[in-house]
Amino acid sequence: MASIVLLTVKHTAQTKVKRCLGSHFKGLAGGNAPSVFLLSGNESLSRGLGLRFMSHGTAGRSAAGSTRTGALALGGAAAVTAAVVGFLANANHFQRAEMATKIPLKSKEEGDIAERCKGFMSAPVTDISVLEERKNEMSTRMEMMIMETQAEFCKALEEVDGGTFKVDKWQRKEGGGGISCVMQDGKVFEKAGVNVSVVFGYLTEEAAKQMRSRGKVLKGKDGKLPFCAMGVSSVIHPKNPHIPTVHFNYRYFEIEEEDGSKQWWFGGGTDLTPVYIDKKDAFHFHNTLKKACDKHHPKYYPEFKKWCDKYFYVRHRGETRGIGGIFFDDLDSPNQEEAFNFVKSCARTVVPCYLPIVKKHLNDSFTQDEKDWQQVRRGRYVEFNLVYDRGVKFGLATPGSRIESILMSLPLTARWEYMHKPVKGSREAEMLEVLRNPKEWV
Template sequence: MPNAILSLSSAPPVSLSFKHRSNLFPLTPLQLNKTLQLPTFRTPPNNGKFSRKPLAAIIEKETAISERPETFLREGEEDPPISSSSSSPSSVRARFERMIREAQDTVCSAIEEVDKGASFKEDVWSRPGGGGGISRVLQDGHVWEKAGVNVSVVYGQMPPDAYRAAKGDASLDPSVKPGPVPFFAAGISSVLHPKNPFAPTLHFNYRYFETDPPKDAVGAPRQWWFGGGTDLTPSYIFEEDVKHFHMAQKQACDKFDPGFYPRFKKWCDDYFYIKHRGERRGLGGIFFDDLCDYDQELLLGFATECAKSVVPAYIPIIERRKDTPFTDQHKAWQQLRRGRYVEFNLVYDRGTTFGLKTGGRIESILVSLPLTARWEYDHNPEEGSEEWKLLDACINPKEWV
């Protein structure tokens, strides 16, 4: 997992903002940096000239460990242990960690069951001051070209000016210089690339973020929010598959608010847009971020329901398509669409681009990319072909349910 620097985004002043995040390790230190873009400040170097530097968050370096701990939370934050089945932890932090670790186990088991041969390689890491994660990657299996399912729990501190700017709270006396703002982030994120060109790629990501008030800002409130989503990226359209997938997203949303699905479906279409191509990366799903204007328990339940819907929304599609016969032409088109996936992640995904610019651990930054991809000069599918139908749906988003 990469080291990370935290930055603050140009979000509305009502709360800290986790804007548009879709990377595979969205909650690792390096990738936290890109999601919250902190303001820059000017510092004079030795030659007397000023330079602009980002306000950086402080996160301890991770170290590999041999066994999975019961919890990555700091001591005293989680009771009972995650391994206990007798009762549930009480804090949102602890319950969210339990949820994402159970979701990781469920998804990985389903992936291995479908593949019937390959298994996940697991890396476990932790930090001296608390936090850590579990990275699981399956590569070159029978069904899966590459599959990553990862969880992380991160602690750190952001500069006080970032808290003040994001909170927009007049109650914080501007003459007071509060100390650093502690933050907590936990999440699960995954990208699954099948081999068969008729089987779609899946991405999902669910996360929870908290900030404590600055140490010297008496009475300042704690901030929290949820983000995430699940989206489908096929190379060929099977309407029954896409409708099944979107219906699963809608059903998860409707249990909490009938307005969630149309709102988050549009948000997904808008976010996964490849501007230089004028098309979406895939056929969408749901995407949301910075959600804090609902009851916290409702949003925790919503994120949990969305994570639980991943396997029933996706695995039946893979079971239907994984053994479908295909030609070299079909495979070549899949590779071209994988090229679009690479373009989006390297050009627009904020976690990936930030990590590359700041010298992060390359294996973690690029784990969301497929093993293989293809680019052809001036390639245009024949109008009316199956390839053209997919491209048209990526250019003109459709209502599937």
């Protein structure tokens, strides 16, 4: 939920189809050129993991670690200006992505827009009339999907907690906005945040320069490069130390050039941060994710599991934030439809991944020592989010960000003890051992 995302730009689709971006930009004032907008999520790209298997087409991508030399850093769930870390657009993907956008398949379950909106936590960011007008476009389908994910997850949490989410709908003056749902100090949850953001705007001149310096000239209309980004993200911190913290984020990004060519990709992931190891929980969580992944590609789970362990690493502690899950970015294969279907599968897995674990430990008793250990682990969670999470870092560095949405991923309470060391052989030591040496759970 850390409400910020680093979105990478790599894939270009030359297409003549009506672009979602057009609809977003219709209502935009012309004077805010050097600003970019963005997304929610507390991940970013973790480079260096080979994702070559995801490539196909006449000229495949080289290993992710080498083709991807940078990222678009996009602050969000907030109004933000662009922070462009780097950029590489690979011309080899034109053909591939084009293929994808020529298959505007719509899954059967995507029914009447207005009807579906009734079940959301709030009206969507984009006007229902615009969504209806463009219901076959990926941006609409993704916005509907993330709104559904938010609603489904919030309702499942409300049911188990008995409390109610506070819903804040906010607008970003440069374009777009978001819906932040927060339940604080509930019966079961210390702090639960589920955030949707749908933002759009223009690439800064600096960002465009960065792109050019990476070997790809991107031309925008009147020097502006329109972007559109959206995502759902969440962090849930329960009170009981036997119920783990969960985090997930699923996001979609588009960028459009002057000639109408479009680049797009998906990113996301779900990961678990327990206070104590419960091997059955760990198996259930990872296995549920694996089954969702396996339906789409046999290598997704093993690769995205590794990527997750690598991304959520608290370097100065020499430990991972939790026991991982999956993490991916920059997904544009095998085609847009299938990539979307995969992301949808992942998003639909959030409730079955997490809720059975919550319910299982709902009435577990715990000691003050166990609560203290939870608080120490919460401190490490804060350390990761404030020190390493690229999304949070760029969000905080970006004037005009919605800070409350960015920092709603922080726990209600945390603790730092000098020289804290669990007793050898204790359950706390067992937890640390797992964080220091990530395991295969499935």
